[in-house]
Structure formats: structure tokens, C-alpha cells
Amino acid sequence: MEDLHQNEKDSFKLPAAFFFLLLLFNMFTLTEEPVKELALLTVDATYMLAIFALGFLAAGRMHFPRQFKLFYLGMLSLAVLYVLMFIFSPAAHDREILSTILLVLSFLLAVVQMPWKNTQLDIFAYMSAGLILLILVHWLIDGLQMVQFQGLIRNPTIMGSMLAALMIFPIARFKAAHLSGKIMLGAAIGSGVLLIYASSTRAVLLLLIIMAGSRVVLHLSKNLFSKLFYLVLAFNLIFTLIYGSLSRVSFLEKFNEWSLNTFNKSLFSGRQNIWDKAIAHGADNPLFGHEIGILPKDFIEGTHYVHSHNQYLQIFLESGLVGLASFIVLLFGIWTVLMKGLDLPIARWAACYFLGLLFYETVDMSLFHYQFSVGLLQWLIIGAALSTVMYTTYLRKNDQETPKNL
Incomplete structure (x- = not known):
């Protein structure tokens, strides 16, 4: 634990800046060639850096x-479940998806084990703000597009997710x-909200609303805030199960018309065409799922959808209820730790963002699949x-002063 005794002035600012720049450049996996190919290489470099960091920490x-x-x-x-599934039936699973999931978990483990300093978090904040402001300039030059703005990213939904x-x-x-x-930070935050609105990404707008609303709840009652995790997950389950049926309810047609007029998008985005069939297909093998990397085309003939648009449903399809239970334990483990650090700004806002992200993963995928470059930032x-x-808990237990504004 001797690293904990270092003064913040000794923090490795340059490596932190390089690391974060690497994560930002990873976003270009979502744009055009040849930049996309180079960004794919930096994603691999990010994973290798995480493995190296784990080795260094383990030493x-x-x-x-x-x-x-x-x-x-x-x-x-x-991790063990996915590895065992692959070992017992290697031909049935996608090696690349398995590797990505394991590498993402390794990345998360490395990040958790690193003792981040205030100066490093400041670097992340100002670099993020700088990129948001650059995107704002692009938006201004591009003619103040207020519908489905995507910038250099190929998809407005991904742009919105990245900005959040x-x-x-x-x-x-x-x-x-x-x-x-x-x-600078305030300008970037305001610009981020504006650009997300311009991207017409309803799921990300709801993420921001949930994040802001949960922050208000936390201000009013920490006990009530601690219950929001269960409320959001329960809503996600119910929403996934009934969304297909809602599309067939006649009085919702007015809401659908409002969505078309406001966002130029149907209230029912087509996910109802995937989720009902995905749930039925998953029910055929509910305990351990079907295969790692399963796609809608594997159970929906002639579909044009490239993924299930639901992280929970994707894990259920791949690894069944056992895999979904493991994933929920991971999410609950994250929540219980964040609850112990709500006096820390980064933990407080991460908890609010986490609640919004839990909802977002119901209508899209980024943590392990599809938007994996955005997922690394998340x-x-x-x-x-x-x-x-x-590390703050360790310092407090050892009667050491917690750095200000940590």
C-alpha cells in the first residue's frame, strides 16, 4: 500500500493523459476507414495495457x-461460465466475442485496482470537456443540425451514448x-446536453433524466436512493417483457405520433420485433442459453437487425439464467460499493450515472457487446x-487524512 502515501503532485499525469487519449481514440472504431482500422488497433492496445497493468499490480x-x-x-x-461454455462446445461459440468479454472484465479489474488520484480525475475531466467542445464546434460548422446529429460517428445513438x-x-x-x-467544465456539460438532444437519442435523454432525478432523490434521502437500483432493474424486466404487447395497444398510437413529431422516430423502434422472439428463443434453453455471440439472424429469418438491442437479453440468450444471474450479481456488487462512498463526488455521480446506464442497457448494448469502445469509457x-x-476506505481505516475533493 506504499503507493497510497504518495503526494498527489507525484501522480503520473502524463501516463493518465495517454491512457485516456487512447480510450478517446477508440471511439473512431465507429467511423470510416482507414481511421477505423487504426482505432481497432488502439482498442487492442488498450486491452494489452490493462493486462500489463494487472501483471504490474499482481507483482x-x-x-x-x-x-x-x-x-x-x-x-x-x-468469466468462468463463459469459458466453460466455450471449452465444452468450442465450435458453437464466437471466439472473438468471448475474448472481448474476458478482456473487458480484465480492463475493469485493472481500473478498480489502480489508486486514482484527484489530478488524474481532473485530466479525464478536462480532456472529456475538450472533446465535447470540439464536437460542439463541428456541430456549429455542420449547420446546427437538431435532428439525428451524429458528427464523425456513424450512428446518432452511439454519439449520444458517447457524449453522456x-x-x-x-x-x-x-x-x-x-x-x-x-x-470550461460547465460549458462542456451544457454543450453535452445540447448535443445529446440534437442527436435525437431518446434512450440517452432518458439516461440523463434518470441520472438527474436520482441525484435529487439522493439529496432528499440516501435510504430511498439505495432502493433505486432494485426499482430500475424491476422496471427493466417488466419493460422488456411487455414492450411487444404495448406496440399492439391502440391508445398508444397518439404517443407514437408525438414521438414521430418530436424526435422523428417511432415510439416503437422495432425492438418489439426482436425481443418477443428473443425471449421465446431463450426459453428453449433457459438455464445456459444457446451460444456466445448469438445474433438476431440466428433465430429470426430474414431480419436486418444486427444485435438484440438489450444487454440483459443478450446475456440471457448467450448464457441463460445462470449467466444473467452472474451479471446481476456483478451489477449489485458495483451498487453496494458505490453506496459506501456517496460522500465522494466521483462515487456519488457514478452511482447516479450507473442507474441511468442500467436503463440504457435495456434498449441498447455497450458494456460487453456492440458499442465496446464506448463501453470501455463507461x-x-x-x-x-x-x-x-x-482506497479512501483504506486511508480512513488507517486514520490518514483523505485528500480534499477526492
Whole structure:
């Protein structure tokens, strides 16, 4: 634990900046060639860096406090289940998807084990703010497009998801910033909201609403806030099960018309055409699922959908109820740790963002599939918050002063 005794001025600013720049460049996997190919290489470099960091940390000492037991249990059980599924039936599974899931888990573990300093979190905040402002300039030059803005990204939904993730570090570090920093971070936060609205991404707008609403709830009652995790997951389950039926309810046609007029999108985006069939297909093998990397075309003839648009449903299809249970244990483990650090700005805002992200993963996928470059940034937010809680708890137990604004 000797690293904990370092003064913040000794924090590795340059490596932190390089690491975050790598994550930002990974976003170009979602744009055009030849930049896309180069970005795919930086994604591989990110994974290798995470493996190297784990090796470096293991050579010293890795920390597994009791308060993290559910988090590590969920992570380990999910990884072991997917590996065993592949071992017993290698021909039936997608090696690349399996590798991605294991590498993402390794990345998360490395981020959690790193003792992040305030100066490093500030670097993440200002680099995020800088990128948001650059996207704003692009939006202004592009003619102030207010519908389905996507910038250099091929998909407005992915643009919105990326912007939401980029806003978290600026929000978390806003209060600790000096006046000039507050101006820059505040401008980036406001610009992020505007650009997300311009992207017409309803799911991300709802993510922001949930995040803001949960922050209000936390201000009013910490006890009530702690229950929101269960409420959001229960809503996700019910929403997934009944969404297909809702599309057949006549009085919702007016809401559908409003959505078309407001967002230029139907209220029923077509997910009802996937989810009902996906649930039925998953029920054919409910315990252990069908195959890693399963796609809608594998159970819906002639479909044009490239993924299930639901992270929970995708895991259920791949690994059944056992895999879904492991995933929920991982999510619950994250939540229990964040609840122990709500006095820390990064943990507080990460918890609010996490609630919004839980909903977002009901209508799209980023944590392990599809938008994996955005997912790495999302995992960094969560992992940095968990790490801060872990190391701050250690400092407090050893009667050491917690750095200001940590």
C-alpha cells in the first residue's frame, strides 16, 4: 500500500493523459476507414495495457476487500461460465466475442485496482470537456443540425451514448475546479446536453433524466436512493417483457405520433420485433442459453437487425439464467460499493450515472457487446469510482487524512 502515501503532485499525469487519449481514440472504431482500422488497433492496445497493468499490480499487491466480494463474485462467475461454455462446445461459440468479454472484465479489474488520484480525475475531466467542445464546434460548422446529429460517428445513438459518458468526469470534478475550470467544465456539460438532444437519442435523454432525478432523490434521502437500483432493474424486466404487447395497444398510437413529431422516430423502434422472439428463443434453453455471440439472424429469418438491442437479453440468450444471474450479481456488487462512498463526488455521480446506464442497457448494448469502445469509457467511470471508494476506505481505516475533493 506504499503507493497510497504518495503526494498527489507525484501522480503520473502524463501516463493518465495517454491512457485516456487512447480510450478517446477508440471511439473512431465507429467511423470510416482507414481511421477505423487504426482505432481497432488502439482498442487492442488498450486491452494489452490493462493486462500489463494487472501483471504490474499482481507483482506488488492486489486488494480484495470484503466490501467488494459480490463485485468480484459476479465478475468471476460470469468469466468462468463463459469459458466453460466455450471449452465444452468450442465450435458453437464466437471466439472473438468471448475474448472481448474476458478482456473487458480484465480492463475493469485493472481500473478498480489502480489508486486514482484527484489530478488524474481532473485530466479525464478536462480532456472529456475538450472533446465535447470540439464536437460542439463541428456541430456549429455542420449547420446546427437538431435532428439525428451524429458528427464523425456513424450512428446518432452511439454519439449520444458517447457524449453522456464524456460528461461524467466534468460533472464529478466541477465543484473542485477553480473559476476558469468551472467555466470550461460547465460549458462542456451544457454543450453535452445540447448535443445529446440534437442527436435525437431518446434512450440517452432518458439516461440523463434518470441520472438527474436520482441525484435529487439522493439529496432528499440516501435510504430511498439505495432502493433505486432494485426499482430500475424491476422496471427493466417488466419493460422488456411487455414492450411487444404495448406496440399492439391502440391508445398508444397518439404517443407514437408525438414521438414521430418530436424526435422523428417511432415510439416503437422495432425492438418489439426482436425481443418477443428473443425471449421465446431463450426459453428453449433457459438455464445456459444457446451460444456466445448469438445474433438476431440466428433465430429470426430474414431480419436486418444486427444485435438484440438489450444487454440483459443478450446475456440471457448467450448464457441463460445462470449467466444473467452472474451479471446481476456483478451489477449489485458495483451498487453496494458505490453506496459506501456517496460522500465522494466521483462515487456519488457514478452511482447516479450507473442507474441511468442500467436503463440504457435495456434498449441498447455497450458494456460487453456492440458499442465496446464506448463501453470501455463507461467501465472506466465505474471502475475509477470503485477504486476511489476502496482506497479512501483504506486511508480512513488507517486514520490518514483523505485528500480534499477526492
